[in-house]
Amino acid sequence: MSCGEESKEGRDEGGFKQTARKNSVEFGEQLEKHPDTQNGLIPTPQFQIDEKLLIDPKLLFVGSKIGEGAHGKVYQGRYRDQVIAVKVLNSGSTPEEKAKLEGHFIREVTMMSRVKHENLVKFIGACKDPMVIATELLPGMSLRKYLFSIRPKQLDLCVAIGFALDIARAMDCLHANGIIHRDLKPDNLLLTENQKSVKLADFGLAREESVTEMMTAETGTYRWMAPEHVRPSLPEDLPPDLAFIIQSCWVEDPNVRPSFNQIIRMLNAFLFTLTPPLPESDTTKLAAPSRDSVITESSARARGKFSFLRQLFAAKRTRNSH
Known part of the structure; x- marks a missing residue:
């Protein structure tokens, strides 16, 4: 047709x-x-x-x-x-x-x-x-197809964090309205035309939060199941602060994991620790900054927030273990 x-x-x-x-x-x-x-x-x-x-x-x-x-x-x-x-x-x-x-x-x-x-x-x-x-209809492709299209390259870290923030904001909106998506994966994330942002689609498996049914091992897609079903290994070169965000989402007790609102704050704090990427036209004019120059006043404040968040999640683990 x-x-x-x-x-x-x-x-x-x-x-x-x-x-x-x-x-x-x-x-x-x-x-x-x-x-x-x-x-x-x-x-x-x-x-x-x-x-x-x-x-x-x-x-x-x-x-x-x-x-x-x-x-x-x-x-x-x-x-x-x-x-x-x-x-x-x-x-x-x-x-x-x-x-x-x-x-x-x-x-x-x-x-x-x-x-x-x-x-x-x-x-x-x-x-x-x-x-x-x-x-x-979004003119961009799914995040899954996009990731395949750029191989063997990987997403720039700032772009990846931007996508993660988009996803966290979408999920935070759903949870604020009592909706659990249950099938969050790259196939259901669609890129905008400029490939700078993603939108969450497909509510086919979504449920009202009030529905009292247990998540089964068959819910969702295998590689993108909830962390209680599968936890992949983290890259060795992953920044410690980003590793902390990921691992805090993988805590075995769901009550200890951060909310999406907290994840948004943690990701924004992590962005402060990164050097903004230079436009391509400027990369040939300026030498890459040294590692020491990356730690600016704003990134130092961000690391202070991570210290507080670590204490917060440690306290939540302690309360839930008693």
Whole structure:
């Protein structure tokens, strides 16, 4: 399926409405031919969802596939005059499976619509028949693909810390709204067009914090599971302050680990200990600074904060051990 092409008559507001009406039947035919709505798998629209969150399917166009996950496929698409990402969720083949997947759909739509943050992919709307979630389309690639694309090079440390701050801010927003993402990994982190920032996507496994269910070993993706499931070894040349941040997140007792708000503060403090990277045009003019010149007044203050944080987490471990 190709995205609907806007005709010349549809470039102004009146013309666009006329084009939308003209193509409304075309979109219905697209859904009927869509591989995820074949074989009678279109869910019955009996489940309830806030009408304010629904978008007009007659104005939604589905293009080429750009991704696929356990819960559905993602396509490039268009809604009105906006290029978007269209996630078409799996429908199920039995009444029981359909009911379960409809519950997942309602939960994902409700949670995505409830939180807004610059580091969360923006929710646009949903359709019930078939189950579709429309979000902003980021022109950058996933963090996973980006890391593969720069091999054998590694991320500049300042860039890596910037990405980590973006992720921590997104997670802090979710936790502040009582949402646990449960599938945080590079595949679900999308780069912005300038590749300077990342946004968290895919709420397919997200849960309300109030839900009293245990995390199982099967929750999430193996390499990116919670630290109680797997802890990789740290590089030997890792700066001690950064190693402390990571290891504090890996403390066996979850109650002792820092919150994402605390992680944000620790990462910002660590940034003060780093020398800002020079623009490429200046690197040939200036010699690299010596290690001694890196420790500025601001970095000294940052190291003082790390001393306090170490005492804080040591005190939390002591309280939780009694």
